[in-house]
Amino acid sequence: MSVAVHHLRPNDLILMNGLNDLFGAVFNDLLTYTQNRPSLGYLQRLLADDSFIGLVALKNGEIVGGLTAYELKKYEQERSEIYIYDLGVAPGHRRQGIATALITALKQIAADRGAYVIFVQADTTDADQPAIALYTKLGIREDVLHFDIPVEDKHEMGCSEKL
Numbered sequence: 001m002s003v004a005v006h007h008l009r010p011n012d013l014i015l016m017n018g019l020n021d022l023f024g025a026v027f028n029d030l031l032t033y034t035q036n037r038p039s040l041g042y043l044q045r046l047l048a049d050d051s052f053i054g055l056v057a058l059k060n061g062e063i064v065g066g067l068t069a070y071e072l073k074k075y076e077q078e079r080s081e082i083y084i085y086d087l088g089v090a091p092g093h094r095r096q097g098i099a100t101a102l103i104t105a106l107k108q109i110a111a112d113r114g115a116y117v118i119f120v121q122a123d124t125t126d127a128d129q130p131a132i133a134l135y136t137k138l139g140i141r142e143d144v145l146h147f148d149i150p151v152e153d154k155h156e157m158g159c160s161e162k163l
Helices: 014-028 032-033 040-048 097-113 126-139
Strands: 006-007 052-059 062-073 079-090 115-120
Touching: 006 014, 006 097, 014 040, 014 079, 014 115, 040 052, 052 079, 052 097, 052 115, 062 097, 097 115
Parallel strands: 079 115
Antiparallel strands: 006 052, 052 062, 062 079
16 A cells, blocks of 8 residues: 655645644644644645645545644755654554655655755654654754743733833
């Protein structure tokens, strides 16, 4: 059974919602991905935005994998880089080359856009070891630190309205 990789477009709203369902199940986080769904208008605008890239892997019309990424336009040179935000494959379809097919499709999109690199983060937990093995096979590992900086309400920080 072959897998077709489809680049999501503004009218692919059913597929985008299906991708959220898949990510919720794969990442064991249904609340984040399915409880407070964005409006169809929001999804259409997102899918029409050139900086967002959504890909789904379809097998007999069923979403078995997916990838979301963002193109980050650089300021120091006329080039961009692609950040893989989420990548997931349904448990019953893993180890069949689906994630590799999704990344291969993304590489072509990145090349068409003139991007110079694709990058992705992985947790060092045992649960993410298959992802780390995949990324090691496809790219060069860099050890970096990641920091989440909370966004605070400007009124809580005592800032003026003129920010």
